[in-house]
Amino acid sequence: MIAEETLVQELQREESRAKAFEVLVNTYKERLYWHIRRIVLNHDDTDDVLQNTFIKVYRNIEKFKGDSKLYSWMYRIATNESLTFLKQKSRKLGVSDQELKDRMVENLQADVYFEGDEIQLKLQKALATLPDKQKLVFTMKYFQEMKYKDISEALDTSVGALKTSYHLAVKKIEAYLKEN
Amino acid sequence: MEKDKENSFNTPEGYFESFNDRLMDRIQKEEAKEGGSIIPKTDGFVVPNGYFDEVTPSVLSKINTKEPKVLPLKTHKRFYYAIAAAAAIFIVMFSLTWESNPEPITFDDLANAEIEAYFENTDLEMTSYEIAEVVSIEEIELNDILDNELADDIIMEYLDENVDDIEELNLEDIDYE
Numbered sequence: 001m002i003a004e005e006t007l008v009q010e011l012q013r014e015e016s017r018a019k020a021f022e023v024l025v026n027t028y029k030e031r032l033y034w035h036i037r038r039i040v041l042n043h044d045d046t047d048d049v050l051q052n053t054f055i056k057v058y059r060n061i062e063k064f065k066g067d068s069k070l071y072s073w074m075y076r077i078a079t080n081e082s083l084t085f086l087k088q089k090s091r092k093l094g095v096s097d098q099e100l101k102d103r104m105v106e107n108l109q110a111d112v113y114f115e116g117d118e119i120q121l122k123l124q125k126a127l128a129t130l131p132d133k134q135k136l137v138f139t140m141k142y143f144q145e146m147k148y149k150d151i152s153e154a155l156d157t158s159v160g161a162l163k164t165s166y167h168l169a170v171k172k173i174e175a176y177l178k179e180n
Numbered sequence: 181m182e183k184d185k186e187n188s189f190n191t192p193e194g195y196f197e198s199f200n201d202r203l204m205d206r207i208q209k210e211e212a213k214e215g216g217s218i219i220p221k222t223d224g225f226v227v228p229n230g231y232f233d234e235v236t237p238s239v240l241s242k243i244n245t246k247e248p249k250v251l252p253l254k255t256h257k258r259f260y261y262a263i264a265a266a267a268a269i270f271i272v273m274f275s276l277t278w279e280s281n282p283e284p285i286t287f288d289d290l291a292n293a294e295i296e297a298y299f300e301n302t303d304l305e306m307t308s309y310e311i312a313e314v315v316s317i318e319e320i321e322l323n324d325i326l327d328n329e330l331a332d333d334i335i336m337e338y339l340d341e342n343v344d345d346i347e348e349l350n351l352e353d354i355d356y357e
Binding site for chain 1 (some may be wrong): 218219220222223224225226227228231232235236238239240242243244344
């Protein structure tokens, strides 16, 4: 796999940008897909947000200064795009953010691309009750197995605060699953 | 059946061979009950077959297409006004210089409705892009060519009725630095 630093340099040079961008998409599409999917839940919406994310990455790559890892920077864009998408969706439907989250989980039961059993559906219901930050930290740590340091860069939050959020999220999810 | 040499107790056949497996199963189940693993390890989401092969060309095609700035169809009325104004100015200029005409036609003689009806009913054979090329909207303020100034609330009402998604107006643009 091409080193991240080299890839960034190639992306920032106009003559090598197109080729390097293809490498970038191929390298990160799956990871970013799963990150977005766990926020917006539905496959088609995820596809839209993923494509928008890559387009934003392409258009802003010249502004990337390398203060963080390229990977964390793209996660940040993907997270912002996903949350903005949900805000637009709730505005369009004229419902509150929480109402939208509840509807999204309800829709999973009829979703052909969700093969979860009862407990996995309950997990989604539990996740829908969490504040955005706690949900994000939980899914990034638990399902994507990311390091706290990388999550910290992506979400612009200290490692200590992330650990607290993760701990709280686990407790709340466990309590929800036991009660229901 | 296995028999103990020192007493007469028996065990089922293969009991000791399968003991380890059964013990490990039991430990795992106990851990699942007590530990944090009450939370399932996977979340049940799947993707359509071949999706990840298709997404790269799809993203690349969007990057490579330089989209022209698309103006919504419903704003074409502006161009009609602009063209109407241009036509009216031409007629006024022409009539002023045409001295043989005792009563020159003025802008006021042309009712806005008539001008509008002309453009509505006549096929100009121009696309919206061609109209946009000849009429520079940057240099024309809409209020310059309208008798009644468009009040903010009328504009808001128009946007409210005709724009499905306010985001289409690109009012916000997140800057990723």
